[in-house]
Amino acid sequence: MKIANGVLGTFGTTVFEVMSRLAIEHGSINLGQGFPDGSGPRHVLEKAASSLYDSPNQYPPMLGLQELRESVASHNKRFYDIEIDWQTETMISTGATEGLAACFFGLLNPGDEVVLIEPLYDCYLPIIKRAGGVPKLVTIRPPKWDLDPVELRAAFSEKTKLLLLNSPQNPASKVYTYEELSLIADLVKEFNVIAVCDEVYEHMAFGDNKHIPLMTLPGMKDRSIRIGSAGKTFSLTGWKVGYLTGHQDLIKAVAKAHQFLVFTTAPNLQRAVAFGLRQGNDYFDDLNSVMKSKRDRLSESLNKITGFKTVNCQGSYFLFVDIAQTEFSGTDIEFCKHITTEAGVTAVPVSAFYQSEAPQNFIRFCFAKEDALLDEAAARLATHFS
Secondary structure (H helix, E strand, O other): OOOOOOOHHHOOOOHHHHHHHHHHHHOOEEOOOOOOOOOOOHHHHHHHHHHHHHOOOOOOOOOOOHHHHHHHHHHHHHHHOOOOOHHHHEEEEOHHHHHHHHHHHHHOOOOOEEEEEEOOOOOHHHHHHHOOOEEEEEEOOOOOOOOOHHHHHHOOOOOEEEEEEEOOOOOOOOOOOHHHHHHHHHHHHHOOOEEEEEOOOOOOEOOOOOOOOHHHOOOOHHHEEEEEEHHHHOOOHHHOOEEEEEOHHHHHHHHHHHHHHOOOOOHHHHHHHHHHHOOOHHHHHHHHHHHHHHHHHHHHHHHOOOOOEEOOOOEOOEEEEEOHHHOOOOOHHHHHHHHHHHHOEEOEEHHHHOOOOOOOOEEEEEOOOOHHHHHHHHHHHHHHHO
């Protein structure tokens, strides 16, 4: 008897789970998994707590509470000057991942092709394939992460239904420029496809790198869905509250799937996220500056270690390191296991994010941790490689 689903059963345990188990076993500092180690902004936590008693705890509306959907619409207007009708062009999901799943299940038919740019966040391919989609991959590689226009165009065909764009990109830490977005938008319009945009790190584009939603480019508003995440914006990944913005016809189609996946999301958390999105610009500026400071802190420490060379991180909270000069003779997977067991610091191998030929000399750290933990991790690595 075949027990596992024929699509999902072909995927193994994620690299995050493998490395995290190893980190626990060896008491290692885990900079592999991408989540902050803080508790989140206190005023947002307090709003969630009080909302347990101030509001009904029964099923909220399937598309989400009005106050959160209104906050999502005003957030789009405030930061990107996108005019959104909260009643017809927003939807709340149980995390950005469920929002993505609803997009794929609600928009794809078997045989539809989906253009993606790898390295990829690990949930994309399993859900797309389970929805019957056919992935068409375009590859970018460190350290420059250049997007090849010829390769990108070749991925589109008359069978293309969706383009999935992740910017700032996890795990590449790349923020797409206006020129690159224009190239992508032109192809989306030429081939008459839908753009699903994973923008959960929207407030973590650093320095001169500015996050530009694909939806803001000419002709793209009516053919794009933009996905944000309270987990990333408020460092509350366990809450699983996402929010989608898109043309009413797209939202209607996605909601058809959403209603049969989870139907709705915890009402007290929705009210707290609505409150959070209404915070002044200083909150979002501080989030950016704090994460940039942590990036710089870890990068400077790692670059002092013999054989380590960090890659420019434009956005998100992931830092790549080139380990080619460490004289380690194994693969990136073996290197990550080695530093976990021998140095007491855990990273993830970059090759795990590729389907095509992957670079073998890069590993990834998450810097969204307390400064003392970042310093201790760097010190352990420095001692080991000295």
